[in-house]
Amino acid sequence: MSHQSQTPRSQTLRALLPGDVGAGSGGDVQTGGVQKAALAEIDASCRVPVLFFFLSGLGWLIAGSLLAIVASIKLHSPGFLGAWEWLGFANVRTAHLNTVIYGFASQVSVGVSLWLMCRLCRIPLPAPGLVTVANLFYNLGVTVGVVGILRGDSTAIEWLEMPRYATPILFVSYALIAVWTIVTFRLRAERHLYVSQWYLLAAVLWFPWLYGTAQVMLLLEPVRGVVQAAVNWWFAHNVLGLWFTPIGLASIYYFIPKVIGRPIHSYYLSVLGFWSLALFYNWNGMHHLVGGPLPAWMITISIVASVMMLIPVITVAINHHFTMLGHFGKMRQSPTLRFIVFGAVSYTLASLQGVASALRSVSEVTHFTHHTIAHAHLGMYAFFTMVMFGAMYYILPRITQREWPSNGLISLHFWGVALGIVLYVVPMSLMGFLQGTKLNDPTIRFLDVVQFTLPWLKLRTVAGLLLVVGHVAFVGNVAWLLVRMFEPYRKPVVRILTGEAETLAAGK
Amino acid sequence: MSNPKESPNASSPLDRGEQHDVTELHAAVLREKPDPVEGFEPVNLWVVAGIAGLLFWGGSYLTQYSGRFEANEFSEFPHGKPAPVAAVAADPLAAVKRDGMLTYNAVCALCHGEDGAGKAGVAPPLAASDWVNADGPNRLVRIVRHGLKGTVKVNKDVTWNPANDPSIVMGSQWEAIGASNEKLAAVLTYVRTAWGNTGAPVTAQMVADGLAPVKDRSADDNWTQEDLLKVPASGSGAPAVASAAPTPDQIKAQLLALPDDQRQALLKELSK
Amino acid sequence: MPVISFILLGSVVLLPAVALWALRWATAAGQFRCPDKAALLPFDESEPVGVETDLILGGNRR
Structure with missing residues (x-):
């Protein structure tokens, strides 16, 4: 571990930290002048901003789920809610995507990454009020954007549908969050970086680059011709790969060792996994344009880079599997581990499916079918959202100092979403493949292919309803937890926050 | 860790598993003594070989299907597509x-x-x-x-x-x-x-x-x-x-437009 | 489109530069030097290696 001396700038920044940092910890360890803080102290500092991010994220999750159900029903019963034109399929589907991506997933990511960053830097969150204000502005931006989409102001550029009057608010509040993550990192008391921090820092820097470049090149000063398609897919794919994936992996790398009390299997592999992801992922987007009028080399490079993604994926899979080996039984006892392991396994599956469908021969069949939609949900939901649920199960009791009120609701949540997403992804992948085979057969009429998809689309609505049941159970449990937070403090909770009970009792 | 049934606080549903048995806790610590190589596990040779294989495949695919990296080459088969599959030719x-x-x-x-x-x-x-x-x-x-x-x-x-x-x-x-x-x-x-x-x-x-x-x-x-x-x-x-009575010129033109054998047959029929 | 060209050229130069700088910084700061220690970073004195956290559900205990 290196003991670098602090620069004057970070001396100034350190004034942001509370004066008694580390007072409660047994920390004789002092690095760079900042004492390491106790876990409970860190959790308490994160309470307000992280709660804001989680709660508003969950609000958008519910809104996004309902929009998804409406869109799904409209696919097999087009007349559903046909009287409201602002709820037309194009609006609802777009609003669903934007609420779950920018409203739910991104906000929960920020909450998790702030908390992880503080924990791994061993310092309380500096100036939490500032992050809370950023959260309020971010929510304002998402609200304006989603309402704009429902009004019909969508830009019609995939993943960037939010109208131009909404994006500056989002960009500024996001920049504030990113800067604050880096400030937290600069103030760290622990000099050595854990692999999760690599992922978090990279994600926090990659996202504004992606979003800014795409905004400029597609909306402010649009490039012309096929370059638009290339930039669009570069952005849309990298939001998954360079923003959500790193935060998901950072969480897995932290929570598996933490829950089972065992370090990661091989730190070498985790470093290799990070740098190969950084090297290969951002080339991937153009495999969505196989068969399109792009120069052949652009698509070919994308395909090669997609296959090269096997390197980070397999190293990560090996690492997580060998860390978990012999501890799988603990998934029954820990809701966090349950969701995180489900997500980790889905990450491997989603990546393998993605590699396969990037190949020209497979893409010829699966392109323009429901296979792609199944794949997107396998990545975004079965991997990322499940990991975020797991992280929230770990973080929420610690920042609120209360236990989860209902084990039954935890089970309902897990089984609802686990069954729901399996019932969503497996049949839809299969159906998409069959649909593609039929579409490529000139002797089969297009309408027959549409007819063929109908029963499967109805099954998808059922799967979506299961997901909603799970979400409602989770939100109910969180609401209950919050109610408890405002109840008078009754009894020290020793289950998780070992050793902090007396301090808290004295404080009340 | 505690078995809910033995826990003194088992009456309250909120306290499930909250009570830690000290000896059991220590047993866990003893059992989980960090393996000296944990976190230090060197990268498996098979993984290295697999990565090398992937990189080799990537290089060959890139050479073969990149259309010589030309901006105006839109097909991954710049030298012409291979022969169509047999099923279509049948x-x-x-x-x-x-x-x-x-x-x-x-x-x-x-x-x-x-x-x-x-x-x-x-x-x-x-x-x-x-x-x-x-x-x-x-x-x-x-x-x-x-x-x-x-x-x-x-x-x-x-x-x-x-x-x-x-x-x-x-x-x-x-x-x-x-x-x-x-x-x-x-x-x-x-x-x-x-x-x-x-x-x-x-x-x-x-x-x-x-x-x-x-x-x-x-x-x-x-x-x-x-x-x-x-x-x-x-x-x-x-x-x-003919739907209407044709002029002799029209009949001649039509006869001339016919193939030889048909014209002969028609003339033979008309001459009856 | 000069604005676009500047942004593109700028990011083409800047991003790999940042990545290389990060790699160089990490090597110089000894981030790759002791992986055994790095793997232990999620743990501290109050929750050391071997302490399982978050096992809050009943489950079947062996």
């Missing part, structure tokens, strides 16, 4: 039928249906129709070229548009299908072989021959059933009996 008419199907579905299917069953009050059926399955395409090419109006009898038993409604008219579809003999041949080949129809394929030459006698007819001059039935379904397509 039916020499497959390409023509496919072409015909695409045109049919885009133009004709709006009224006749993608399955050729026709639509009540709009268009008569084409599937299993004696008009479509006739020996030759002469009447069909005229219908597409100049349109059709009035009552039509299909398969002896179905009378289409019996009231002779003047609003039910098929206009000329010649421009719509692309105004070429090849396109018309492709569409008719598809119609005559699809949906269980048994007609022979139609070539562009057959279309040209069939249309030759009526090349001056206006596209707005729709045919009627009576006029069409005077045209032989196959052969040159000249009407067996």
Whole structure:
């Protein structure tokens, strides 16, 4: 571990930290002048901003789920809610995507990454009020954007549908969050970086680059011709790969060792996994344009880079599997581990499916079918959202100092979403493949292919309803937890926050 | 860790598992003594070999399918695509039928249906129709070229548009299908072989021959059933009996337009 | 489109530069030097290696 001396700038920044940092910890360890803080102290500092991010994220999750159900029903019963034109399929589907991506997933990511960053830097969150204000502005931006989409102001550029009057608010509040993550990192008391921090820092820097470049090149000063398609897919794919994936992996790398009390299997592999992801992922987007009028080399490079993604994926899979080996039984006892392991396994599956469908021969069949939609949900939901649920199960009791009120609701949540997403992804992948085979057969009429998809689309609505049941159970449990937070403090909770009970009792 | 049943606080549902048994906790610590190599596990050689293999594959794929990295090369096969697969080559008419199907579905299917069953009050059926399955395409090419109006009898038993409604008219579809003999041949080949129809394929030459006698007819001059039935379904397509008394010059021109053997046969018949 | 060209050229130069700088910084700061220690970073004195956290559900205990 290196003991670098602090620069004057970070001396100034350190004034942001509370004066008694580390007072409660047994920390004789002092690095760079900042004492390491106790876990409970860190959790308490994160309470307000992280709660804001989680709660508003969950609000958008519910809104996004309902929009998804409406869109799904409209696919097999087009007349559903046909009287409201602002709820037309194009609006609802777009609003669903934007609420779950920018409203739910991104906000929960920020909450998790702030908390992880503080924990791994061993310092309380500096100036939490500032992050809370950023959260309020971010929510304002998402609200304006989603309402704009429902009004019909969508830009019609995939993943960037939010109208131009909404994006500056989002960009500024996001920049504030990113800067604050880096400030937290600069103030760290622990000099050595854990692999999760690599992922978090990279994600926090990659996202504004992606979003800014795409905004400029597609909306402010649009490039012309096929370059638009290339930039669009570069952005849309990298939001998954360079923003959500790193935060998901950072969480897995932290929570598996933490829950089972065992370090990661091989730190070498985790470093290799990070740098190969950084090297290969951002080339991937153009495999969505196989068969399109792009120069052949652009698509070919994308395909090669997609296959090269096997390197980070397999190293990560090996690492997580060998860390978990012999501890799988603990998934029954820990809701966090349950969701995180489900997500980790889905990450491997989603990546393998993605590699396969990037190949020209497979893409010829699966392109323009429901296979792609199944794949997107396998990545975004079965991997990322499940990991975020797991992280929230770990973080929420610690920042609120209360236990989860209902084990039954935890089970309902897990089984609802686990069954729901399996019932969503497996049949839809299969159906998409069959649909593609039929579409490529000139002797089969297009309408027959549409007819063929109908029963499967109805099954998808059922799967979506299961997901909603799970979400409602989770939100109910969180609401209950919050109610408890405002109840008078009754009894020290020793289950998780070992050793902090007396301090808290004295404080009340 | 505690078993809920043994925990002193088990009465409260909130305290499940909260009570830690000290010895058990220590047992866990002792059991989980960090393995000295944990977190320090070197990268497995098989993983290294796998990565090397992947990189090699990536390099070769890039060399082979990158179109020499040229900005104007849009195909991953810059030296021409390999020979088409055998299944397509097996039916020499497959390409023509496919072409015909695409045109049919885009133009004709709006009224006749993608399955050729026709639509009540709009268009008569084409599937299993004696008009479509006739020996030759002469009447069909005229219908597409100049349109059709009035009552039509299909398969002896179905009378289409019996009231002779003047609003039910098929206009000329010649421009719509692309105004070429090849396109018309492709569409008719598809119609005559699809949906269980048994007609022979139609070539562009057959279309040209069939249309030759009526090349001056206006596209707005729709045919009627009576006029069409005077045209032989196959052969040159000249009407067996002229609809109006032709001038001697017209007869001469028509005779000259016929192939030699037919002209001889006709002259022999006339001289009787 | 000069604005676009500047942004593109700028990011083409800047991003790999940042990545290389990060790699160089990490090597110089000894981030890759002791992986055994790095793997232990999620743990501290109050929750050391071997302490399982978050096992809050009943489950079947062996």
